């Protein structure tokens with residue numbers, strides 16, 4: 001598969017360059033970001049999106065921004081660094097990878113009090129690079145574990161986009177399909193279009209097509225039909241935050257897929273790196289769910305509005321799938337099975 005370099009530094013390290021995912025698949029455009037406000041906006045507007053990708057982005061963003069911060073004293077630098085970090089962290093609340101990556105960058109600053117400015121800058125760059133490199137490795141291993149469940153001819157239904165653009169390479173939920181295609185294993189994918197922002201239609205079907213996977217795009221409300229037809233043997237989805245008991249926040253609509261899967265007896269798996277597991281969060285009802293603008297439902301994507309102007313909309317970006325509906329949680333360390341309070345805790349021992 002040709003790797004898409006969707007988050008990178010400019011050669012002089014002064015800018016963060018990203019593929020603007022909000023324009024895909026119609027337009028493949030890279031944009032350059034230099035200010036904290038531009039970076040906040042890029043996350044908020046889903047120019048960069050997907051839990052692990054937001055974490056990777058945050059690491060490099062803090063490196064770029066740190067280069068223009070006050071060099072007076074370490075205390076002054078650290079104060080500004082933590083302030084900017086908190087600002088970026090407030091852009092989207094649900095995916096834990098954002099705060100996880102920012103905390104890693106903050107730790108470098110806290111521990112670097114005795115370092116010269118250049119040395120601290122190099123450490124920050126190394127940490128951002130480590131977040132990216134680790135994610136590449138984690139996605140590869142998750143894809144291997146996921147693929148080990150599949151046999152040729154299987155159909156896999158996925159929701160939203162947990163592919164290379166949402167991570168580093170391969171992705172999580174669709175990583176096994178991409179890896180399978182690389183190895184000549186014939187699998188079939190069903191991609192929910194994923195209203196209201198169409199990550200499934202715009203990104204998942206684009207990535208799977210490019211990887212040579214047999215993909216069929218369906219509207220969200222068609223999932224039960226393809227399951228009933230016997231075309232789906234597994235559901236694979238990504239995650240934005242997995243609580244200690246296995247409750248999982250992912251794109252709105254995921255829990256509906258899990259409920260349907262249970263009805264039809266189809267195994268439902270969550271795939272994600274350990275960076276998305278939040279053991280400090282005991283259960284799904286403690287996960288903050290991002291609410292987004294109703295215009296995304298009322299008028300976005302339509303050539304003319306398809307709802308009365310001003311009609312009230314409810315637009316949560318994520319929902320929580322109850323752990324009882326999840327057959328397994330596939331991480332880079334293997335497949336966790338219920339009871340998740342035990343199997344997830346073991347991952348961090």
Ligand code: MRU
Nearest residue numbers: 049050051160162166238239251
């Ligand atoms: O709003 P988005 O597009 O950032 O939501 C993305 C998802 O819900 C993904 O499934 C999740 O982040 C996992 S990405 C590996």
